[in-house]
Amino acid sequence: MPVFISPYIDELKILIFGLFKGVMTRSKNANKKKGRKRGTAESGYTSARRREEKKFQPIAVVFKGEEIQEIAGILGVPEPDDSQTLLGAVVLNKFDVVKKLLKDGFSIDSCKEDGVTPLMWAVRLKHREMAKLLIKRGANLNMADSEGNTALMTAASTKSWTQDLFLDIWNIIKDSGFNINHSNKTGNTILHFAVKRNWGVVVDLITMDGANPNLATNKGVTPIMMACSRHQVNIIETLLAHSADISLEDQKGCTACCYAIAYMIQKRNVTIEFAIEEMISSMRTDNSKLSVKCYLKIGVAT
Numbered sequence: 001m002p003v004f005i006s007p008y009i010d011e012l013k014i015l016i017f018g019l020f021k022g023v024m025t026r027s028k029n030a031n032k033k034k035g036r037k038r039g040t041a042e043s044g045y046t047s048a049r050r051r052e053e054k055k056f057q058p059i060a061v062v063f064k065g066e067e068i069q070e071i072a073g074i075l076g077v078p079e080p081d082d083s084q085t086l087l088g089a090v091v092l093n094k095f096d097v098v099k100k101l102l103k104d105g106f107s108i109d110s111c112k113e114d115g116v117t118p119l120m121w122a123v124r125l126k127h128r129e130m131a132k133l134l135i136k137r138g139a140n141l142n143m144a145d146s147e148g149n150t151a152l153m154t155a156a157s158t159k160s161w162t163q164d165l166f167l168d169i170w171n172i173i174k175d176s177g178f179n180i181n182h183s184n185k186t187g188n189t190i191l192h193f194a195v196k197r198n199w200g201v202v203v204d205l206i207t208m209d210g211a212n213p214n215l216a217t218n219k220g221v222t223p224i225m226m227a228c229s230r231h232q233v234n235i236i237e238t239l240l241a242h243s244a245d246i247s248l249e250d251q252k253g254c255t256a257c258c259y260a261i262a263y264m265i266q267k268r269n270v271t272i273e274f275a276i277e278e279m280i281s282s283m284r285t286d287n288s289k290l291s292v293k294c295y296l297k298i299g300v301a302t
Helices: 003-034 044-050 065-075 082-091 095-103 118-124 128-136 151-157 163-173 190-196 200-208 223-229 233-241 256-267 272-285 292-301
Strands: none
Touching: 003 256, 065 082, 082 095, 082 118, 095 128, 118 128, 118 151, 128 163, 151 163, 151 190, 163 200, 190 200, 190 223, 200 233, 223 233, 223 256
């Protein structure tokens, strides 16, 4: 990043808002005319294997034949074995069976090589109350599956989970000491997923609780770059309020400002000249100290 960018960070923030604000205003008029440091979660399978479990209760004793077939279909296995008895009770949403198995000594975090724990299955299947039960019974929130996703990340990336459902779980676990800045194998964090889902309330809450807005994916994409590429003005404002760094560059050398301009060109069908014109207009309106000459200098350098 060129060293001369840093004095103009505040002005660049104004430019991003000015760019979106200008186009939104013109669009409305047209319509009227018409009418924390990144961490690594534990491998679920490895962590569970470290603990010696008590004898498995035969799955055929706990479930009926048709239930075992249903479990097999949900888990995607030819035939569930005795180590998957707790998983079976979770996916079938059988609270009494789950409670009994836990009382009998089944590991609450038991899983196969894919690392998918009972809690993750409850989340996948949107069994909210089951997920709450497992969390309250001590399910490890830092365990990750083979893709590096924790149960909370699974919830944030599962379409059937709404923002309200996520917040319901969040209120239970927010003070449990889990690693909020864990990233999966592609470098995405919970914050990245929340931005993708356009969950403004979640973005605000988790950044207040320590989610780092400047962690980047393996391709160098930060949450604010994602927000700029989606024209999520409220989320952009929230991230900036929590010290999101708009001078960071992705693998291609693009900043959040580049993503904002690209959105306008691709989605709003405007020319790059128009986009720059909006920025210039914003600089004049907001009395920015960043001159057009300096901006063009930055544009050439980046």
